[in-house]
Amino acid sequence: MSIRSQILLAASAVAAVLAVAPAQAEDAVKIGLILPMTGGQASTGKQIDNAIKLYMQQHGDTVAGKKIEIILKDDGALPDKTKTAAQELIVNDKVNFIAGFGVTPAALAAAPLATQGKIPEVVMAAGTSIITERSPYIVRTSFTLAQSSTIIGDWAAKNGIKKVATLTSDYAPGNDALTFFKQNFTAGGGEIVEEVKVPLANPDFAPFLQRMKDAKPDAVFVFVPAGQGGNFMKQYAERGLDKAGIKVIGPGDVMDDDLLNGMGDAALGTVTAHLYSAAHPSAMNKEFVAAYKKAFNSRPGFMAVSGYDGIHLIYEALKKTGGKTDGDELIAAMKGMKWESPRGPISIDPETRDIVQNIYIRKVEKVDGELYNVEFATFEAVKDSGKTKK
């Protein structure tokens, strides 16, 4: 073999490798999903993971000629673990999206990595307003606490509730909920008679509830992280606050669909403002709830819907870019996107990349022997009012 043909052979081999390698990378779109699958927030992680699986079963795993590949990492809702997971996913696995994020600190921990890597970060759970301001690559499909808290504040002030005592968990989302509720409720003429912040890892609500009871308000405004709602409602009833005529109002996290049934009749009559109820009366939602129940034998909550919409957003963005995975193009494609979700019509605000959605006022009622949040009033296309840059 002559030297020339050897060089040719080598060159063609190199060419072949070069031709094959990008083709492999181009064929798949990788999504790094970072969720709390263990720990106190595990129910959030499981719901989102389930919803994504359901969506991919229904819509197939190929979009715009690309195969979608999900890499799931458990961060246990610990931000330093989130950061490590995001780093591994971006550097080693070369993912095209990072998604999930059960709690605010986790979403914030990944933000600088999304910016550096120019990789879209789809937030499917965490609900503090500031998140989307931390990176131009963050898009959110869940909610912000400002959305539901301002609405319930307006609603309470207009519906005969004059005096409110507040009980909120002492961390960022709790403080957001409190601030925005207070702002709108007092603007509407209401009065806050008692304000208690409870520690996040709080074993016993008894003393705080006693304080609420003695303040004799018309209603108690509550925000505690999803898992603690049941404990709160039990002790609320045990202490006889329901009999004293004190209503429970709040953002809907407390009355999460997957825990609601375990709370017992004490929860009946609780009025909350939220983005989603499993009892939302649309055909699409009925189908979604039925499919979810069939696949996972439990009721989907708002976290499941946020995950479902999150993966939908990724699919649609890929369709728009024709399968191209450039971060800036994907974000541009996501901005302003509108679609019909199981929770109702939603869109992505082109300015803030945050979600715009209907907020519903719901009351806990018994439907076919089970407790549901039944929606009775709708505030349409609510934007997040909690952004610092107005």
Add this chain to the structure above:
Amino acid sequence: MTTLFTILFDGVAYGMLLFVLACGLAVTLGLMNFVNLAHGAFAMTGGYVCAVLVNNSGWPFFAGLPLAFVSSALIGVVLERALYRHLYTRSHLDQVLFSVGLVFMSVAAVDYIMGSSRIFIKLPAALEGQFDFFGVGIGRYRLMIIVICGLLTVALQLVLARTRFGSRLRAAVDDPRAASGLGINVPQVFAFTFAFGCGLAGLGGALSAEVLGLDPYFPLKFMIYFLIVVTVGGSSSITGPFLASLLLGIGDVAGKYYVPKMGPFVIYTIMIVILIWRPNGLFGRTATR
């Protein structure tokens, strides 16, 4: 004024609960000189056993409670014979590492079997709600806790002070070599005591599900509280932990009620003040071994 009594009542109930949960730890730590950080895991086991029996198999709540005790005690005796006794003579660091390992295993196991969300035990209607006693709101469930835990405390004190087993235990603790020379089967006494402490924890776990909430992270979340009870109370008797539990229970509840902003710190402040004043706890004497 009536509020003060309600707070006091809630505090006593909380303290009693802490005592039943932690007194097993006081026994193993103080009497047997073994650092068993996995104590909360036994409490959790009792809680889950009771929850499964009551919620899924339809047992009445009051039948579930003794079963919670028995199952935790059984698991306790098995683990004591199989694992713990090998570590009695090892350093405290080894014991801590071993028992913390057990905690993580129990957390993962329960998470896997039962799921990670918080569960409740279905209560009979008679135990729900509050009633008025001369204007003081008394929670029925908390009243039951006080009654059960109060009786247990009296019984424990009597057993330790008055019975033959009690004196054997005290002898075995004070000087195991002399005790076994006198024909006391020291390992057996320890195994029994250990199992009993675990059983109490199991009962406490079942009782606390309603008040503190029960999830797979229970042993980690409440480890601190158990340790505070034992350090503040001193671990040489059960009177110490008992009074410490009451003090902490009342302090915690009252602190959260009267100064909610400071609430969570009150319990730690009490602990620090007491430990500065009496480094071996309220009723402590220096460990001799």
